[in-house]
Amino acid sequence: xxxxxxxxxxxxxxxxxxxxxxxxxxxxxxxxxxxxxxxxxxxxxxxxxxxxxxxxxxxxxxxxxxxxxxxxxxxxxxxxxxxxxxxxxxxxxxxxxxxxxxxxxxxxxxxxxxxxxxxxxxxxxxxxxxxxxxxxxxxxxxxxxxxxxxxxxxxxxxxxxxxxxxxxxxxxxxxxxx
Numbered sequence: 031x032x033x034x035x036x037x038x039x040x041x042x043x044x045x046x047x048x049x050x051x052x053x054x055x056x057x058x059x060x061x062x063x064x065x066x067x068x069x070x071x072x073x074x075x076x077x078x079x080x081x082x083x084x085x086x087x088x089x090x091x092x093x094x095x096x097x098x099x100x101x102x103x104x105x106x107x108x109x110x111x112x113x114x115x116x117x118x119x120x121x122x123x124x125x126x127x128x129x130x131x132x133x134x135x136x137x138x139x140x141x142x143x144x145x146x147x148x149x150x151x152x153x154x155x156x157x158x159x160x161x162x163x164x165x166x167x168x169x170x171x172x173x174x175x176x177x178x179x180x181x182x183x184x185x186x187x188x189x190x191x192x193x194x195x196x197x198x199x200x201x202x203x204x205x206x207x208x
Contacts, residue, residue: 134179135186139193139201141174148173151198158196160189179206 139155139162142148148164152175155162162177180186186203193201 133205133207134181135183135203136176136178136180136206137186137190137201137203139175139177139198141172143171143173145173148175151175154196154198155193158192158198160192177201 140148140151142151145164152162152164155175155177160177162175165174165176166172167174177189178186180189183203190201190203193199
């Protein structure tokens with residue numbers, strides 16, 4: 031098989047014909063610029079030679095009868111007195127006391143078949159500074175990792191968000207049934 035030289039593949043041994051480049055004629059563009067400049071100058075000259083329009087003549091008329099000046103009626107009386115009474119008024123607001131439920135909230139962060147898996151999750155939760163417990167449901171082989179009890183749901187939500195930021199999820203909050 032004959033070897034080919036792919037580097038010089040595009041180069042041919044035939045001389046290429048060059049297209050003749052048209053000669054530029056700079057005097058044409060210069061002449062065009064002079065013509066445009068001349069037309070612009072002539073336009074400015076004709077505008078400056080235009081006479082100004084005559085000023086309108088205002089004829090003063092003699093007032094036949096003196097017209098009475100328009101009388102502005104006095105402002106109407108306000109029907110409402112809230113503008114004056116609001117700055118001096120005090121409103122008593124009674125804040126609702128937080129109702130602490132008798133039934134506390136708990137949070138479950140996993141249910142596992144083996145105790146080792148539950149211990150691993152309890153350890154992950156402990157690294158976040160939250161105490162948890164492992165509860166085994168009676169009559170079942172499931173181990174639940176439970177946090178709490180919390181008196182307020184807000185406290186449980188705070189811990190839940192802390193665990194979510196640490197990628198420990200899903201955790202569910204509900205009222206504890208004993």
